Amino acid sequence: MAAFLFRRVLGMILVLAVVSFIVYLVFIVIPGGDPAIRIAGRTATQANIFSIRHKLGLDQPFYVQWYDMVKALFTGTLVSYSDQTNVVSQIWQGLPVTLSLSIGAGIIWLGFGVLVGVIAAVTAGKVSDRLITVLALIGVSMPVFWLGILLRYALAEQNSWFPDGGYVPLTQNPAQWFYHLILPWLTLAVLFIGFYGRVLRSNVLDTINEDYVRTAKAKGLSPRRILVRHVLRTSLIPIVTLFGLDFAAVLGGGAILTETVYDLHGVGFYARTAIGNLDLPPLMGVTLYGALFIVLFSTLVDVAYAYLDPRIRPA
Numbered sequence: 001m002a003a004f005l006f007r008r009v010l011g012m013i014l015v016l017a018v019v020s021f022i023v024y025l026v027f028i029v030i031p032g033g034d035p036a037i038r039i040a041g042r043t044a045t046q047a048n049i050f051s052i053r054h055k056l057g058l059d060q061p062f063y064v065q066w067y068d069m070v071k072a073l074f075t076g077t078l079v080s081y082s083d084q085t086n087v088v089s090q091i092w093q094g095l096p097v098t099l100s101l102s103i104g105a106g107i108i109w110l111g112f113g114v115l116v117g118v119i120a121a122v123t124a125g126k127v128s129d130r131l132i133t134v135l136a137l138i139g140v141s142m143p144v145f146w147l148g149i150l151l152r153y154a155l156a157e158q159n160s161w162f163p164d165g166g167y168v169p170l171t172q173n174p175a176q177w178f179y180h181l182i183l184p185w186l187t188l189a190v191l192f193i194g195f196y197g198r199v200l201r202s203n204v205l206d207t208i209n210e211d212y213v214r215t216a217k218a219k220g221l222s223p224r225r226i227l228v229r230h231v232l233r234t235s236l237i238p239i240v241t242l243f244g245l246d247f248a249a250v251l252g253g254g255a256i257l258t259e260t261v262y263d264l265h266g267v268g269f270y271a272r273t274a275i276g277n278l279d280l281p282p283l284m285g286v287t288l289y290g291a292l293f294i295v296l297f298s299t300l301v302d303v304a305y306a307y308l309d310p311r312i313r314p315a
Contacts, residue, residue: 008302012295017070019291020284024066027280056081073285082277087285090270097167097266100177101258102251104185109192110243116193117200117239118232124205136194148187148261155183165263184262188255192246196239203235210234244301245294252290 036053053059057068072078078087120132156164162183168176207213208231216226246254256268263269267286274282 008295008299012292012299015295016288016291020070020288021066023284023287024069024280025062027278027283069281069284070288073281073288078281078285080274080279080281082279087281090282091267091285091289094266094268094270096169097259097264098251098255098268100167100170100181101184101188101255101264101266102247104181105188105192105250105255106243106247108185109189109196110239112189112193113196114200114236114239116197118204118227120197120201121204121208122227124201129201132197136197139190139194140198142190144187144191145257145261147190148184148258151183151187152261165261167264167266184258184264187261188250188258196242199242200235200239203238204231207231207235241301244297248293248297249290252286252293254290 036049036056036058050059057065060068069078073087076086076088079085080087080090116132116136120129123129152165156162163176163180166180168180170177213226213230216230221229252267254268255266256272258264259266259268260272267289270282271286273279274286
């Protein structure tokens with residue numbers, strides 16, 4: 001296990017280095033990607049542009065620019081080109097919002113996804129299975145931004161049943177924290193519930209026909225115990241993979257549309273602002289922040305595999 005974790009740490013460092021290099025390369029080669037031109041303004045002279053480029057270190061070789069930016073990011077000294085704010089501080093400031101949104105939505109979509117999948121598998125071919133299938137397809141097909149706007153308009157702006165966006169810190173008022181996040185949680189979770197339910201239904205139906213399940217039935221075990229102890233445990237392996245990667249993506253800024261619709265100033269909202277300004281330092285920070293979570297949760301998924309299926313435990 002120690003060797004496995006060591007290889008994962010080395011892989012994490014390599015992935016972060018490659019991702020940061022690609023982000024920097026793409027940003028530099030796109031039209032209008034030179035920060036010095038945007039900072040100098042439309043009426044700037046070439047002398048102004050060269051002065052800004054020298055101040056930012058953009059007149060150095062490409063690999064030196066990339067190294068200096070990554071070094072500044074990990075030492076906490078990287079600042080935005082547009083407003084000169086510290087990138088790491090801005091990410092930390094938005095992290096509680098994104099954590100609150102991601103954890104709450106993750107609990108909802110995982111819990112209801114498993115419940116929907118099990119019900120659909122147990123009642124396969126019946127009316128409830130067909131109804132769940134239709135609802136799952138509707139949920140998967142609805143764009144997050146459209147659903148969020150619809151829920152906010154119908155339940156917050158027209159009827160005032162829920163707050164009209166915004167965020168209240170958990171430490172300030174737990175009840176208002178929960179109340180303000182109900183609609184964002186539901187908006188973000190709907191897409192995943194339908195997809196997880198369909199995947200789990202298929203896995204359960206496939207696992208039911210395995211030899212060890214038939215052996216458990218021949219031993220006289222109760223259907224409930226067979227479902228929970230034998231069928232569901234194996235069927236959850238793909239769900240663990242999906243949840244680990246999806247949760248990491250959402251936590252790493254993947255909830256950008258939900259945060260924008262509900263005016264939640266989290267990491268995703270910060271990324272949207274940086275994209276709008278073509279501001280490289282925040283984009284680099286958010287990208288590496290997201291990549292870190294994806295690699296980390298990928299490792300946790302592998303560890304969860306070992307718990308769910310001893311046959312794939314690393315030596």
